Amino acid sequence: MSRHRFVRNLALTNPQDDFEALSDGGEDENNEITPEQLAQMNSVREHIRAVIGPPKRSGISDKEIDDASWEYYFDLDQTMDHILEIQGRRNAAKERQAAKEREKQEKMAAMTGNARVGALRAGAPTKTSPKKSGKASGAATPVAAKMDQMDADMLALGLQDSTPLVMDTEEPPKISLAREKLLEEAKRAISGQGGDKLSLSIVIIGHVDAGKSTLVGRLMYDLGSIDQRKRAQTERSSEKMGKASFSWAWEMDSGVEERNRGITIDMAQSVLSLPNRTIVVLDAPGHKDFVPNMISGASQADTALLVVDATNGEFEAGFDKGGQTREHLLLVRSLGVQQLIVAVNKLDTVAWSEDRYNEIKESLGNFLVQSGFQQSKTSFVPVAGFLGVNLVDRLQPEATELEKWYTGPTLVETLDKLDPPGRAIEAPFRFPITNLFKGQNAASSGVAVSGKLVSGVVQVGERVRVVPGDESAVIKLIMADGESLPWAAAGSNVDIYLSNIDPIHLTIGSVLCPTSAVVPLVASFIAQVIIFDQSYPITVGASAELFHQSQNIPVTIVPLETLDRITGATIKSNPRVLSKGMSAKIRVAVRGSTISESSASASHARLPIETFKDNKDMGRILLRRNGETIAAGIILSLE
Numbered sequence: 295m296s297r298h299r300f301v302r303n304l305a306l307t308n309p310q311d312d313f314e315a316l317s318d319g320g321e322d323e324n325n326e327i328t329p330e331q332l333a334q335m336n337s338v339r340e341h342i343r344a345v346i347g348p349p350k351r352s353g354i355s356d357k358e359i360d361d362a363s364w365e366y367y368f369d370l371d372q373t374m375d376h377i378l379e380i381q382g383r384r385n386a387a388k389e390r391q392a393a394k395e396r397e398k399q400e401k402m403a404a405m406t407g408n409a410r411v412g413a414l415r416a417g418a419p420t421k422t423s424p425k426k427s428g429k430a431s432g433a434a435t436p437v438a439a440k441m442d443q444m445d446a447d448m449l450a451l452g453l454q455d456s457t458p459l460v461m462d463t464e465e466p467p468k469i470s471l472a473r474e475k476l477l478e479e480a481k482r483a484i485s486g487q488g489g490d491k492l493s494l495s496i497v498i499i500g501h502v503d504a505g506k507s508t509l510v511g512r513l514m515y516d517l518g519s520i521d522q523r524k525r526a527q528t529e530r531s532s533e534k535m536g537k538a539s540f541s542w543a544w545e546m547d548s549g550v551e552e553r554n555r556g557i558t559i560d561m562a563q564s565v566l567s568l569p570n571r572t573i574v575v576l577d578a579p580g581h582k583d584f585v586p587n588m589i590s591g592a593s594q595a596d597t598a599l600l601v602v603d604a605t606n607g608e609f610e611a612g613f614d615k616g617g618q619t620r621e622h623l624l625l626v627r628s629l630g631v632q633q634l635i636v637a638v639n640k641l642d643t644v645a646w647s648e649d650r651y652n653e654i655k656e657s658l659g660n661f662l663v664q665s666g667f668q669q670s671k672t673s674f675v676p677v678a679g680f681l682g683v684n685l686v687d688r689l690q691p692e693a694t695e696l697e698k699w700y701t702g703p704t705l706v707e708t709l710d711k712l713d714p715p716g717r718a719i720e721a722p723f724r725f726p727i728t729n730l731f732k733g734q735n736a737a738s739s740g741v742a743v744s745g746k747l748v749s750g751v752v753q754v755g756e757r758v759r760v761v762p763g764d765e766s767a768v769i770k771l772i773m774a775d776g777e778s779l780p781w782a783a784a785g786s787n788v789d790i791y792l793s794n795i796d797p798i799h800l801t802i803g804s805v806l807c808p809t810s811a812v813v814p815l816v817a818s819f820i821a822q823v824i825i826f827d828q829s830y831p832i833t834v835g836a837s838a839e840l841f842h843q844s845q846n847i848p849v850t851i852v853p854l855e856t857l858d859r860i861t862g863a864t865i866k867s868n869p870r871v872l873s874k875g876m877s878a879k880i881r882v883a884v885r886g887s888t889i890s891e892s893s894a895s896a897s898h899a900r901l902p903i904e905t906f907k908d909n910k911d912m913g914r915i916l917l918r919r920n921g922e923t924i925a926a927g928i929i930l931s932l933e
């Protein structure tokens with residue numbers, strides 16, 4: 295048998311062929327293989343499977359592996375390269391098709407005025423889904439670990455499990471704890487009594503290409519969360535695509551478009567287990583086009599890690615007007631983040647210069663104070679993410695110059711000392727939905743939602759209300775970091791599996807709450823805001839996009855009063871314009887129908903929100919227009 299003939303079914307040139315099942319191998323020629331060759335073939339297949347996963351998940355059949363293995367004389371490296379190449383090409387083709395599909399759905403959704411819901415209903419979770427972490431032991435959220443980019447694309451293409459979201463109608467579980475007991479347990483766990491590590495979440499922010507994903511990928515590896523085999527695979531595939539410098543970033547950026555463009559687009563989530571803290575890490579995109587994704591992630595975080603590029607000229611480009619360093623800092627501060635770590639990154643590019651580090655520290659320090667960050671809650675750490683310098687270990691051969699002048703803590707030591715913020719455990723349960731997906735857990739294949747509990751406690755078996763709407767659902771399962779939990783409390787980033795609800799009643803931006811303490815639903819409200827630097831001042835009736843938790847919807851703004859920034863006293867009533875630096879009271883009215891009480895009343899758009907006084911997290915807003923953040927503030931009253 296000629297080896298050439300044996301591989302004739304491999305789709306080596308035409309990507310379209312890659313979609314077709316390659317089951318027909320012609321004559322069965324295995325009988326020409328000797329037992330030794332068969333054993334070699336099995337061994338190669340096993341090794342490759344260990345890297346790429348099972349046929350359904352990898353999109354590569356056993357026959358394709360065997361054909362390639364035969365072609366390359368059972369050379370594992372060459373066979374692996376070949377298989378990864380096929381996989382990469384298929385992913386790219388699928389991504390193209392998925393993008394087309396998404397575009398079509400967004401157009402349709404735009405025609406009905408309901409873009410986000412439209413995309414979601416069509417089963418396109420890639421935009422908002424948390425991505426797979428590199429942690430081999432399942433550190434990412436369980437769904438993230440199962441639903442990677444490829445699965446999502448296959449889903450969008452109808453090539454995989456294309457069944458729609460369905461209602462789980464199984465008998466719901468029973469509540470196991472009385473509320474008082476549950477509160478007691480939650481308080482004990484949150485305060486770290488009983489041996490639990492303190493938990494908190496951190497969003498990684500900074501200008502595009504500052505090195506955020508690289509730093510997180512390298513950190514995960516140095517902490518042992520990414521195994522050698524997976525690392526070798528990522529290195530090999532990034533090299534193959536001529537993107538070796540992004541190989542650490544690829545541990546976080548798993549989307550095909552992200553890898554092709556070398557930028558983060560969606561938030562990626564992973565978990566760091568440190569000696570004293572468990573930290574949920576949310577890696578945000580730095581590119582200005584994806585600020586809305588960054589806001590959605592930042593609204594789920596307790597603290598922030600700002601990464602700045604120390605390279606000459608690069609720090610300045612990110613920090614100047616138009617760069618994302620300032621905007622990201624203002625956004626996270628407006629969303630309530632108080633503790634900040636600044637990683638002064640890529641110090642290798644400036645020969646580990648202490649002067650450059652101090653120069654950056656000084657420029658940023660002044661801006662941080664002006665933006666309301668307290669010095670005592672801000673730490674600076676010099677690092678080089680790509681080389682892994684001063685992440686876990688300070689003493690490294692690459693950085694002997696750094697050791698001469700820096701004796702402070704490493705990044706991990708700094709992270710391990712972060713204080714979790716106060717949690718509103720006793721307040722009513724509030725869970726704004728950031729993502730909606732089909733359950734992939736053995737215990738439930740019904741609908742699941744992910745997000746952060748901004749307040750209260752919730753347990754399995756509890757009936758919850760979904761707002762907007764009149765529907766309720768039962769909590770069937772709560773998952774965090776790959777584990778099933780009996781309950782969750784304020785501050786936790788979890789996936790909640792729901793039963794007894796038709797998924798049509800759930801959307802990104804809906805809020806789960808107790809049936810006895812339903813979150814208010816309003817069409818307009820009064821807010822107190824600070825006006826940011828912007829191209830045009832805000833006039834009466836100005837249009838803007840309101841960002842609240844995980845949703846963004848069109849609104850109109852009416853300025854009511856300008857206020858003294860320190861005393862809050864009224865300076866002027868009914869001002870005609872609001873400009874940079876002003877503090878003002880404004881009326882915000884929801885326009886259109888992005889989120890409505892029911893699909894039948896699309897014109898009656900209302901929003902589940904609360905005043906800042908009642909619930910700090912539910913009472914914060916951001917306003918953006920034409921890609922600029924124009925104001926941020928708090929909700930004073932509902933109308």
Ligand SMILES: Nc1nc2c(ncn2[C@@H]2O[C@H](COP(=O)(O)OP(=O)(O)OP(=O)(O)O)[C@@H](O)[C@H]2O)c(=O)[nH]1
Binds near residue numbers: 500505
């Ligand atoms: N010299 C040097 N280069 C680095 C370092 N860290 C990251 N880089 C490079 O910087 C580039 C951008 O890195 P990313 O990690 O993708 O940056 P990012 O901030 O996540 O980018 P976005 O998420 O798209 O905003 C890559 O080419 C990295 O190799 C470092 O410590 N030293």
